[in-house]
Amino acid sequence: MQLLKDIGIIGGGQMAEAIIKGLLDKNIFTPEKILVSEPFLERRQYLDDFYKISLTDNNPEVVNNRNLIILAIKPQVMKEVLEEIKPFITENHLILTIAAGLPISFYENILPYKTRLIRIMPNSCALVHKSISAIAKGTFATDEDLKIAETLFSTIGETVIVDESLIDAVTALSGSGPAYVALFIEALIDAGVRAGLPRPLSEKLALQTIIGTVELMTKAKKDPYQLKSMVTSPGGTTISALNELYEKGFSGIIISAVYKAYLRSKELSEFLK
Structure with a gap:
């Protein structure tokens, strides 16, 4: 899987931390291959102390330096962040999002045409690597992209592939x-x-x-x-x-x-x- 050489994560909260820990525990990436953008200095210091990963407070820096990106931010700030990183997204990028409530069309309407996107709905059990993550493919994502998402999110629990039309039901059952x-x-x-x-x-x-x-x-x-x-x-x-x-x-x-x-x-x- 060509994209699995390094990864960028925008957002350094609890769910991002669960993913980071899973990726490291399963030896998918070494710490220097993980670049995380987090606005709060105290949180960056915490992630550095515990995981020794690469950190920044600059979202475009993550996109410029990584082709595999996970968006681990609140849905309320997603539009602002997408507009910020949009100029730097290329056909080589694969974007994975774990934000609740935002359909794939939301991202595809903002990001460049044909951006490869996958939507994932994990749950809080990811914190102990017992999540069940539902994965839905965007319009331009490939089967290989799906395999990458499965590989990443299997580090925090089980995964299932679903049509995006089922994500609201997934949210109601396993998300909540x-x-x-x-x-x-x-x-x-x-x-x-x-x-x-x-x-x-x-x-x-x-x-x-x-x-x-x-x-x-x-x-x-x-x-x-x-x-x-x-x-x-x-x-x-x-x-x-x-x-x-x-x-x-x-x-x-x-x-x-x-x-x-x-x-x-x-x-x-x-x-x-």
């Missing part, structure tokens, strides 16, 4: 998903405390139960119905609890919540264009 899971775990812990468990013990039980259940689904290939059947005996505690969840509309609430997030993602995509 860590918050739903955190809320559920918090409720489990509180439930254990209500039943008389000390909070540290309740937390340990809840977390390990979540981890073990995910392992059963991913490694033992158990689907949700099979898992429920394994622990649900006639007239037992589990069926009593499940009946309460069904009566309170638990599944419907989850479906409705994710769909609300999907609709909001579509609204924000239109607003941010």
Whole structure:
């Protein structure tokens, strides 16, 4: 993969740091091959101290010195940054963006015609390299470009290739998903405390139960119905609890919540264009 000789990242926040760490841990790049533009001196000093990468506060410098670029900045400042780097983008550049809410057409309308662009939607689990990143190809990106994006983002977790029309749904499910899971775990812990468990013990039980259940689904290939059947005996505690969840509309609430997030993602995509 010709472009994988060095990389530039515009933005040095937490998600950028997760990517940097993944690239270094997987030996995709050495520190001197990574050039990051970050406006805040304190943040640049932090990244230098921990990762020994090349740093600047000048966005065009990154584009002038690297052909493979990741845009890791907030969507609210994206237009300003794109206008700044536009004069320096050439046909040799591949632009990857992880900004939420901005469709590929937004970038293609600003950057030079035929700019190769790929949109990625990771999630916050990237911070521990357990992200699931959805990757969508722009109009002029190639299959080879997709492979490059997969290689880069597999360093922070799993990847899936999707059509861009699915990105809002991806955002609603996996992008926002860590918050739903955190809320559920918090409720489990509180439930254990209500039943008389000390909070540290309740937390340990809840977390390990979540981890073990995910392992059963991913490694033992158990689907949700099979898992429920394994622990649900006639007239037992589990069926009593499940009946309460069904009566309170638990599944419907989850479906409705994710769909609300999907609709909001579509609204924000239109607003941010």
